[in-house]
Amino acid sequence: MNLSSLSIAATLTAVLAVFVLRHSSSVSPSDQSHQHGTFVPIAADVFRLSYSWHIPWLGVWAPVHVLLASFGKDYVLFDAGAPGREYADFLLPRLETALGDGQLRLIALTHGHSDHVGALEALVQKYPDVQVVFHQDEAPYITGQFPYDSLPSDHDKFNVTMFDIDVSSALSEERVLHVRGSSRDVADAFRPSGCASDVGWLPPRGALHFHHAPGHAPGLVAYLHKGSGSAIVGDIVHQLGDPPVVDTSHFGFTSKLTQSTLSAKALAALDFDVAFPVHDSAAGVTKRALQDWAQQA
Ligand SMILES: [Zn+2]
Numbered sequence: 001m002n003l004s005s006l007s008i009a010a011t012l013t014a015v016l017a018v019f020v021l022r023h024s025s026s027v028s029p030s031d032q033s034h035q036h037g038t039f040v041p042i043a044a045d046v047f048r049l050s051y052s053w054h055i056p057w058l059g060v061w062a063p064v065h066v067l068l069a070s071f072g073k074d075y076v077l078f079d080a081g082a083p084g085r086e087y088a089d090f091l092l093p094r095l096e097t098a099l100g101d102g103q104l105r106l107i108a109l110t111h112g113h114s115d116h117v118g119a120l121e122a123l124v125q126k127y128p129d130v131q132v133v134f135h136q137d138e139a140p141y142i143t144g145q146f147p148y149d150s151l152p153s154d155h156d157k158f159n160v161t162m163f164d165i166d167v168s169s170a171l172s173e174e175r176v177l178h179v180r181g182s183s184r185d186v187a188d189a190f191r192p193s194g195c196a197s198d199v200g201w202l203p204p205r206g207a208l209h210f211h212h213a214p215g216h217a218p219g220l221v222a223y224l225h226k227g228s229g230s231a232i233v234g235d236i237v238h239q240l241g242d243p244p245v246v247d248t249s250h251f252g253f254t255s256k257l258t259q260s261t262l263s264a265k266a267l268a269a270l271d272f273d274v275a276f277p278v279h280d281s282a283a284g285v286t287k288r289a290l291q292d293w294a295q296q297a
Pocket residue numbers: 111113216217235253
């Protein structure tokens with residue numbers, strides 16, 4: 001690690017340490033009681049599993065949430081949690097319980113950073129028929145064609161080498177579905193080959209939309225769950241600290257800061273009631289709170 005990397009790592013450590021210290025009442029390395037035991041309802045037909053992720057290269061903890069939406073007996077999982085066998089072992093049995101006699105049909109990824117695809121390989125091994133959907137612009141990075149730190153950046157503190165993990169074994173072409181463009185119904189997702197005829201189960205038309213919000217990652221998307229008014233927003237914004245504070249993701253993790261802020265502001269104008277970030281020390285961000293943040297950002 002060179003001096004520049006050390007400096008960036010030290011900065012990130014300090015920032016994340018502030019996150020952790022500011023919500024230390026709910027997150028502590030020596031107290032695992034914050035690891036909630038199950039997916040809990042957080043909106044109509046939407047469930048959330050919460051745990052804390054120990055970030056090994058920084059030595060700190062951060063909250064991570066995995067969301068699950070039901071469409072009758074068919075389920076969509078949003079993101080796949082933190083990297084590491086222990087997090088997959090935490091997620092998979094709880095997902096099995098939450099699914100009951102329902103079926104996991106889709107894993108909808110907001111983007112491909114390691115703390116969003118951590119259990120992807122374990123999930124597709126357990127659910128061999130599941131399809132994985134993500135934005136076409138994220139494909140080169142999720143599939144490992146290019147590392148995230150090869151992305152052009154609009155500032156000199158971008159360093160996300162830690163966000164690359166190899167999940168290519170989970171992403172065979174017959175399993176992958178892409179969404180593309182700026183905003184559309186997920187029911188229009190398509191195979192990377194362009195073939196539409198062999199696409200498997202998709203949510204009912206009108207039930208789940210995606211919204212492209214690049215900046216933090218090139219293919220970052222929010223998913224709008226229309227039935228509940230939920231926006232599942234990945235890392236477009238986070239809400240951390242005690243009291244929780246809304247903001248965009250940290251500069252060290254975000255290649256294009258200006259675009260990221262514009263995308264988060266655009267998110268605030270969409271049709272939803274509550275946004276659910278992956279890194280959230282509260283129970284989501286109301287649209288009003290996001291609009292208040294957008295006005296001063
Ligand atoms: Zn991210």
